[in-house]
Amino acid sequence: MPIQNRITQVGIAKQNAKGAAAATAAYQLGVNSGAVTNAEVSEEDLPITWASRLIQGHDRTAVYPGADFETLALPKSIGTLLQAACGQDAVTGSGPYVHTFKHALSLPYLSLFARKDAEYFKVSDARVNELELSWEQTGALRVKVVMGGCTYEFLGAPYTADADERPQAGVFKGCGGSFTVNGASAIVRSGSIKVSNGIEPIYGSDSVLPKDVFPQVQTVDVSLTIVPDNLQEFRRTLTGAPAGSAVACNPTYGAVSAQWRVDPDTHLTFESSRLKTVVGFPETNAQGGPVELTLEGSVAEPAASDAYTFVLSNDVTAAY
Amino acid sequence: MRQMDELEFPVYTVFEDIEVSFADRDGREVRFSFPAGTARPDTEDEWFVLEHMLAPSGAAERVKER
Numbered sequence: 001m002p003i004q005n006r007i008t009q010v011g012i013a014k015q016n017a018k019g020a021a022a023a024t025a026a027y028q029l030g031v032n033s034g035a036v037t038n039a040e041v042s043e044e045d046l047p048i049t050w051a052s053r054l055i056q057g058h059d060r061t062a063v064y065p066g067a068d069f070e071t072l073a074l075p076k077s078i079g080t081l082l083q084a085a086c087g088q089d090a091v092t093g094s095g096p097y098v099h100t101f102k103h104a105l106s107l108p109y110l111s112l113f114a115r116k117d118a119e120y121f122k123v124s125d126a127r128v129n130e131l132e133l134s135w136e137q138t139g140a141l142r143v144k145v146v147m148g149g150c151t152y153e154f155l156g157a158p159y160t161a162d163a164d165e166r167p168q169a170g171v172f173k174g175c176g177g178s179f180t181v182n183g184a185s186a187i188v189r190s191g192s193i194k195v196s197n198g199i200e201p202i203y204g205s206d207s208v209l210p211k212d213v214f215p216q217v218q219t220v221d222v223s224l225t226i227v228p229d230n231l232q233e234f235r236r237t238l239t240g241a242p243a244g245s246a247v248a249c250n251p252t253y254g255a256v257s258a259q260w261r262v263d264p265d266t267h268l269t270f271e272s273s274r275l276k277t278v279v280g281f282p283e284t285n286a287q288g289g290p291v292e293l294t295l296e297g298s299v300a301e302p303a304a305s306d307a308y309t310f311v312l313s314n315d316v317t318a319a320y
Numbered sequence: 321m322r323q324m325d326e327l328e329f330p331v332y333t334v335f336e337d338i339e340v341s342f343a344d345r346d347g348r349e350v351r352f353s354f355p356a357g358t359a360r361p362d363t364e365d366e367w368f369v370l371e372h373m374l375a376p377s378g379a380a381e382r383v384k385e386r
Contacts, residue, residue, distance in 0.1 A: 018347045089341045090339070092379070093336070100377060102373075109347050318341075319341035
């Protein structure tokens, strides 16, 4: 009997340390698309000759366990993913609890549990390589996660999840939230925010699996499609000022914020006060209609404040 | 880890009870909790959290005059 693709679940849990895989998933989620676990195999042709033109064999050089899937950003589990992608969580408040996620030098390890129909898998000692939030108007906020890990297991029995998180409890939506560009409200039709950690697997000579997965530079890229009242944002990015006239020698930085809500106590806000932005001149559409601008930005570290923050308000009491 | 008798750390004001979670360079989970009020770091790690994690976002502020 074929396996049912509709039965696909993923569990995530933060590890206390590398080599200390979680026994159970902290949260179990459904997914929209992608591979809930994977193992990228690198194999090469053996270069040796013989008395034919045929390949004489192959050489397996590496196996990189990981995952690459998209799901919905859900009120509790998104915190685990944000902390794994950004590096730190600071929690304040007494209900709702306010979690602030931002850059840290190191990243925690995760254990990832996966189900495909009646088969179960586990990747551990994993780190988040990329986390991308994306949305279209008021549609549910989506999160795409790419992870790389060090171990891959075929589980003989279903894993246990401490909590199932499903959309019945609410999903983050732009409706009721707010979107600003350089401090002013803007009509934002869609957008994405991507945190990349450049996770690099470290291989040794005694195993095809990575010894570790190590972060490189962290980049945060923002893309917003806005419907502006004028082309000042195009002018500002070129000249440095909304009414500037001379093309500037240096990049232009700006600020953006975006907030999605489930309810008044449950919301997620992204903010960056130092976003290098570039705006292309809008394409002409002979059909007419409102002009859209796509603002492409990359976060840089300010001298004395946070480069970016994700602030999550929910009912999770402790820091992730 | 250097202790207070070797280094004298600045004093901070922490504005709300706060718990911080992050991973050290080996990926081990580290947690610090600071109650609202005056925070006197005893270790370099506590100072690092106050100075580089909490102060930039305004959750803590270095006391200017000691």
